[in-house]
Amino acid sequence: MSARIPTLDITRFDTDREAFVAELGAAYREWGFAGIRNHGIPQAQIDAAYDVFKRFFALSDDAKQRYHVPGSGGARGYTAFGVETAKDSKHFDLKEFWHIGREIPDDSKYRDVMPPNLWPDEVPGFREHGYALYQALDQLGSRVLSALALHIGLPETYFADKTDSGNSILRPIHYPPITADDIPNVRAGAHEDINLITLLVGASAAGLEVRSKQGEWVPFTSDADTIVVNIGDMLQRLTNHVYPSTTHRVTNPPGEQARQPRYSVPFFLHPNPDFLIDVLPSTITPDNPSRYAEPITAQGYLEERLREIKLK
Secondary structure, three states: OHHHHEEEOOHHHHHHHHHHHHHHHHHHHHEEEEEEOOOOOOHHHHHHHHHHHHHOOOHHHHHHHHHOOOOOOOOOOOEEEOOOOOOOOOOOOOOOEEEHHHHHHHOOOOOOOOOOOOOOOOOOOOOHHHHHHHHHHHHHHHHHHHHHHHHHOOOOEEEEEEEEOOOOEEOOEEEEOOOOOOOOOEEEEOOOOOOEEEEEEEEOOOOOOEOOOOOOOOEEOOOEEEEEEOOOOOHHHOOOOOOOOOOOOEEOOEEEEEEEEEEEEEEOOOOOOOOOOOOHHHOOOOOOOOOOOOOOOOHHHHHHHHHHHHHH
C-alpha cells in the first residue's frame, strides 16, 4: 500500500532535472505527498535531535510547563497534552509538542510576530541539535520548492526571497503511550497543514495515513532514510489547487504497539509573514479558474487557521 505514494531521489534534481521535476510535480498533483530520499541530512544528526527531544518530553510536567507561553498560540516553547484540536474534530489530539522558530535579530521587522526561541536549561544540547535540524530541513525544503516552481512555469528561485525570513516551525511531537481503552482511535485527527510544505523526518512508529482522491486512507510509513514532504494549505491556495493540501491523520497502531510512545518531528515551512498569498497566474486556466477573489498575507492566514485549531 505505502508504495502507492511515490518516493523520489532528490539528487536527480542535479543530474536528471527535467525528469525529476516532472515526476515530483505529478506526485504532488495526485497525492499532495511524496517521499524524498538521499536528502543529505546525516542520520546521526537526526538521531541527535530526536535524543534531546525525547529527553525533554521525559521531564516532569511541572518542568515542561515552565516553557509554556500563555496567549502565544504555542508559537514558541511547550504546548501540553490535550490542547491542539484538528479543525471540526470533537476530540483533542493525543500529543504534546515543542516549537522551534527561526532565529532573527531583535530589530527585525518581523519580531512582533516571530518571538524569540525558548530553550530548556534541563536538556544539554537541545538548542544545538534542535536548531541544526531546523536549518537542515529549511534548506531541503527550499530545494523542493525550487523544483515545484519549475514544474508550474516559475523561475527556480521564485520562492527564495519569499521564504528567507519565513515563519517556519520545527515541531518535535510526543504521542504518549495509550493506556486507556476508551479513547479515540486517532492520535492526531484528520487535518490539512497550514503552511507551504511540511517535511516530516523519521517518525518512530507507523501511523501516518493519507486520504486519496478516492477517499481511501493510504498508510505512508517512510523508510529510515526518507523524509516525507507534503503540500500545505498556503501552497494549495497559491497554486489554485494544482497542488492539493491532502487530508492526513495519525492513527493508533493495533494492540500492544499502542502502548508505546510515538515521536515525530515535522518542519512546517512558511513564507515570510508579509508575503501576499495571491493565486499565481500560471495556475489559472479555463478548466481551473481562480478559486480565490481576494489575496491574504501569510500572517493573516496563519492567525485565521490557528484560531480554528484552538491554538489562538
